[in-house]
Amino acid sequence: MIDLTMHLTTDEIELWAQGLLPAPRAIHLADCSLCRVEADRERKVILELVQLPKFAPSAGFADRVMAQVKVPTPSGDWEQRR
Amino acid sequence: MRRYERPVFSLLYRMVRDRALAEDLAQETFIKVLNGIKSYRPEFKFSSWIFKIANNAAIDHLRRKSIDTLSLDGAPSAETPEQVRATSLQLGDRAESPLDEVESRELGTAIERAIARLRPEYRSCILLRHVEGYSYEEIADTLELPLGTVKTYIHRARNELRGYLEDRRD
Numbered sequence: 001m002i003d004l005t006m007h008l009t010t011d012e013i014e015l016w017a018q019g020l021l022p023a024p025r026a027i028h029l030a031d032c033s034l035c036r037v038e039a040d041r042e043r044k045v046i047l048e049l050v051q052l053p054k055f056a057p058s059a060g061f062a063d064r065v066m067a068q069v070k071v072p073t074p075s076g077d078w079e080q081r082r
Numbered sequence: 083m084r085r086y087e088r089p090v091f092s093l094l095y096r097m098v099r100d101r102a103l104a105e106d107l108a109q110e111t112f113i114k115v116l117n118g119i120k121s122y123r124p125e126f127k128f129s130s131w132i133f134k135i136a137n138n139a140a141i142d143h144l145r146r147k148s149i150d151t152l153s154l155d156g157a158p159s160a161e162t163p164e165q166v167r168a169t170s171l172q173l174g175d176r177a178e179s180p181l182d183e184v185e186s187r188e189l190g191t192a193i194e195r196a197i198a199r200l201r202p203e204y205r206s207c208i209l210l211r212h213v214e215g216y217s218y219e220e221i222a223d224t225l226e227l228p229l230g231t232v233k234t235y236i237h238r239a240r241n242e243l244r245g246y247l248e249d250r251r252d
Contacts, residue, residue: 010237042244055188056087057088
């Protein structure tokens with residue numbers, strides 16, 4: 001039996017931020033101003049994090065990597081790509 | 083490789099906050115991955131394996147060069163105001179190259195600066211969790227940390243980030 005008066009844990013707040021909080025706990029959140037404030041603060045940080053951009057390395061990065069990758073030769077040896 | 087280029091480079095860039103260095107570490111990561119593909123164990127997610135190698139490269143570098151002491155707030159070991167000043171990362175006190183300008187544009191937002199203040203191990207956990215969308219279990223596997231440690235790191239990291247961001251808003 002879930003105690004509806006129990007405050008949300010950090011894991012539950014993360015679930016809520018993802019829209020995955022089970023209904024009984026969502027009921028507590030709706031009624032508890034302390035949990036709502038805490039959850040809102042946490043959601044703001046999570047939102048900022050998930051919206052971070054992905055950066056790209058400079059042009060020609062893959063070619064520079066592949067130039068240093070060893071490839072197998074027909075004799076079974078490995079040689080560096082040129 | 084193209085698929086992982088941006089995620090791996092982004093993780094490394096946020097870990098070391100230096101474009102050229104992040105690119106070197108990303109290059110080192112992919113060369114290790116491609117040259118060591120035979121040692122890949124399929125029970126792991128391929129991306130986890132790559133991130134593990136990338137994260138190790140970053141952590142090794144930070145340890146080797148003690149770049150983690152280049153915190154915006156000074157080294158964790160700094161006890162006196164003089165020590166704090168001496169080990170603090172000074173921003174904007176030198177002429178900026180075009181690459182520096184790119185870096186300050188890319189990593190100059192409040193959230194990026196807050197991430198930079200986190201301990202490196204918190205940083206990799208929080209980035210894998212919220213930028214890459216990894217589960218706690220996947221992060222534990224990738225970084226070879228106990229699940230409880232990963233949870234603790236992520237909760238502490240979020241708390242610290244909240245603190246930094248709320249201080250900025252006040």
